[in-house]
Amino acid sequence: MKRNVKTIAAVLITSLLVITFLSGCGSSNSSGGQESKELNVFNWTEYIPDITIQKFEEEYGVKVNYSMFSSNEEMLAKVAAGGGVYDLTMASDYIVPSMIERDMIEPIDLSNIPNFEYLIDDYIDQDFDPGNKYSVPFMGNTLSLGVNPDAIGLDPSKITSYTDLWSPELENQLVVLDDQRMIIGMILKSLGYSANSTDPKELEEAKEKMIELLPNIKAFDSDSPKQMMVNGEAAGGLVWGPEIALAQREGANFETIIPEEGLLITMDNWVIPKDAKNKELAEKFINFILEPEISAEIAQHQPYINPNKEARKLIDEDILNNIAIYPPEEEVERLEYIEDIGEAIQLYDRVWSEAKGSQ
16 A cells, blocks of 8 residues: 555656656747746846836746846856856956857847837947847946045045056055956056057056055955945045946045046946847847836936937936046047957956955
């Protein structure tokens, strides 16, 4: 009798496993079967408000599993090792070419993203992805310099260049991004070179210059550098411009300074990892994010550069006029984009690790 009960139980369990397996086979993938009820999104820290995710879940009857990273390098490593874990992730413009070359991302079907038409021409069909075959712009930012005039220990009017960051008066007062391309790029510009230089001599010079700057750096933080500005731990920040704007929103007395060398800029883009299990749902999510009302809502919560022309009509003027977020018109032509530098990234890796390791 016991043996019969065990046999029946085994059959039932086996049947349930088969049914579960077959149901799983019906989930959505790039070939377009029954749509999955889950979407796995991998994105920068503090980039999309929870309310936006909830609206997508309610509209499409799905669950979004939302995880975050704090650097392009972390994203690349996890996507490379993920084996189709993520359906959608974010890549800075200069990262996209290497992901294409390494066959890490899927082509995007723009016919599934009709809201693509709302994107401003200046942000689409760029050299890093002609025709937007693999990427769709989301938002961007500049590397911006903000100072608290009451605490900086140096007359803000005397801070006009990146080179002023090396002033002894700024010892242990700066929070800067933990981002090698941005910080090394800034140092290269301070030396009169391109932020995308691949010249070994120029990069060695930048390494020595970075070592000289370390006494003035209180912390490297790309997750939420605004916190150190808000709580008074840092009197100056070389951070994403929106972090300055968010610190101002929380009451921090910070002013934005545009260095005479000009600003660095980068745009982030949606990409679909290779072997994503829910490609069509990922494209629906991109299209949803590009709806003007939704795009504007995101920009109100997280005030980054919004490339959506219809959404900009709905964004508050104080955000659009904040130079920490949107550079003044006269600065736009001087913007330098961070670019793909190919194998030279190994030089940047070495410079970064050796400089930080000298502390």
